[in-house]
Amino acid sequence: MRYRLKCTVCCVLLLSLLCIVITGCGSRTELNEISIVSASGVDWKDGKWVMSYQLVLPQAISSHGMGNSTGAAPVNVFSTSGDTIRGAISKASYEMSRRLYFSQNQIIVVSEQAAEHGLTNLFDAYLRNPDSRETVSVFLTKLSARQVLEHLIPLEEIPGEAIERMSLNEEKNGSTLPHMSMYRVLLDLLGPTKATGVASIDISGEDPLNSMQKMSKTYSSSKIKLGQLGILREDKLAGWISHTNSYGVMWMRNQIRNSSLWFPCSSEQPAEQAVMRVNRTKTKLKAKKDGDSWKLHVQIRAKGTLLEYPCDSDLSKPASVEELEKAAAAKIAMLVQDSFKAVQGVKADILGFGEAVRLQYPKEWNAMTSRWNEEIFPETKVETDVQVTIERTGMSTDSFRKMQSKAGS
Template identity: 25%
Template sequence: MPVNDLHRHITGTAPNGSRRRHKAGPLALLVLTLLSTLVTGCWDRLEIEERAMILGIAIDKAPDNKIEQSKNLTYFGDPPVTKSPPLQVTLQLAVPGRIPLGPSESGGGSGPGQKPVWIHSATGLTIDDAFNTIQQEVPHKLFWGHVRVIAISKEVAETGLTNINEYLRRNPDVRRTTWMIVTEGDAGAYMRITPQLERVPILYLLSTMDHAVQMGKLPNAFAGVFWSAASSKGTDPFLVYTRLVKDNSVQIAGLALFRSDRLVETTEPLDIGVFMGIRNLQEGGYSTLATIPGSNTAIMYQVTHRKARIDVAIVGDKPEIHVKIHNEGNLKEKSNEEVQLSPEVISEIEKNMSKYTPDYYKKLIRKTQQKGADIFGFGEYVRAKQPSYWNKEIGTKDKWEELYKHIKVEVQVTNSIRRVGGKIT
């Protein structure tokens, strides 16, 4: 179209220069209608002060006396009879204007005698039942977008997390990077702790987990990782197992092993490093005590890097797993000066550690096999490297969990020392 004709078409000008008013009106109305849709961005706004922001959630089995005092907010008459135990849900809610914004009280946040969070709890036959009761008592709408930690008691985890996971996964506001932890004892106590290093309890829990990952002492155990493993045919999920110790501190006590969605076993803290080695999580952070061969001198060896390889072979009618792991680390300390760390002595230390460390890996693997909880994902290696065998002989998660109890897993571990704490003589 010529430029002049295009100009007349847009402006509604006739060839002789007169205005075609009867066509410009509908076109202008259409443009205004389209533009009006771009200026409605705030019609459904919700001020931050009008939200009840959830920072942390704790889920426990409801005490019997709390069940008897039910407030009948979600049912008429007697409560329905269910097989699953009633739950007590405890929330840590942010109080607007009291969350600390800096290192000092004057920098914004809670003042003397003012708590930055509000703890609220309720019981229910299901998790949604408990949340409905809490919402009935909280003036603002509960907002899930800032949930950072979900603590679940060991007692609840042992009954299974299917309903809880379904409820959380269907909530679009729950981040997949939210930490889920299993607690020894009352999970609600984690919402009420008064940590020394943080004024907001949930921020203390969050930093404990995040810093442990950065130091190589913990794998990421987010909610999304748990849900993905629970849905996988060849992997079972795990969570971090924690306990409260003196001075309101939280201790990372090991891993919580799940078969599908049910807690079946817990481990010791050092087993976390063993697990990370098998899973080829390369950054290390755990230290172990060892003895220099032929002496009464103990040394502290810290793993700094790991490398693992997993191979699968079908022997007879069952798969065999072969795991090769290499640990690299530093000698940080020795108990006395009885033995000098010469190159020959260091070589003996490496050989000695490579001889006995496989036992620790085999011990953890046997523990998972006894419970049928493949937290290492060996089943996924079988699916990937032996697909025809998987499709013909296994096919489902239940069958793999049963077969996992009886398969052979070979482990080979080597260790090397890169640095020592002092000069080698």
């Protein structure tokens, strides 16, 4: 009996302690005390950091449409400046009644001027502060970062979230530009070659879509779109490469997911372009020592489906399909060669070449790591081994033009 009583008392005390613990609300966050940041921007102006914030307005999107009955925009943008990035952020309390809440921040846009100045402060802020998310998507822009944040996007409520989805969609279905998170950027810049590529955001048109009144039309004279690939070396912008060269970089980095590849039908029909949907790829990089210099061997294997075929060859013949596969392989090899030269011109190895050298020749790499980007990488060569397999050619073995010619004869 006494044992049971002791057990009962212990249980009551334990439950009492648990109740005290679970009812504590000392670290609570009230929604009416915070401003949710959906996107942020970094500019460098007059020797100071300028931070911009795209704030979500819950009352404007509560009806799940682009604005409420008053025509209010779903977001509000404002900026602060300071000698340091965190210093600029802290000044938000001068003009905001609520604390900035970065846990829902989707993207961070960095201007060309800020990237050219150097982004050590930005990277350090993300590595040190617990309220900064390393999964936030990173973009560059040749405009000011605030301009990008002010631009609305048709069919979307939150522009920052829409830009992130646009980039993810491009990487998944186009594979021309990489989708880069802060984590991936930091990982590359802390890697052997200390270089990475980040997609940029452009605004087409001269009349920016920055008010709900402009959204009332059936078309917009201005729109957000993905631009070129910016190359960061260490913590600064080293240069830009085109969409086409970025596509070649994606092939070398084994980042092609689903993509449409177009190539000439044959040397006799250079103007006619066939199109293949690339479904599966595999790229292997191997470093080779070539005397006193280095060579990168790129092996690519790709499989896909034929989508367009305006050519004259009969696809019922295996020789015609093989010729088409060779033409596709030649196009990929050309993309690799051209993009390799473009990246060499920027003097920033974002291809994984340095990593291949480090793994295969660790002693040689340790001796030349500090000279790799500036001196050695620009003098290296590339050789390609590309094989393409067209798995399906569609329901017809002839082009539509050829079928019309047969029907008329």
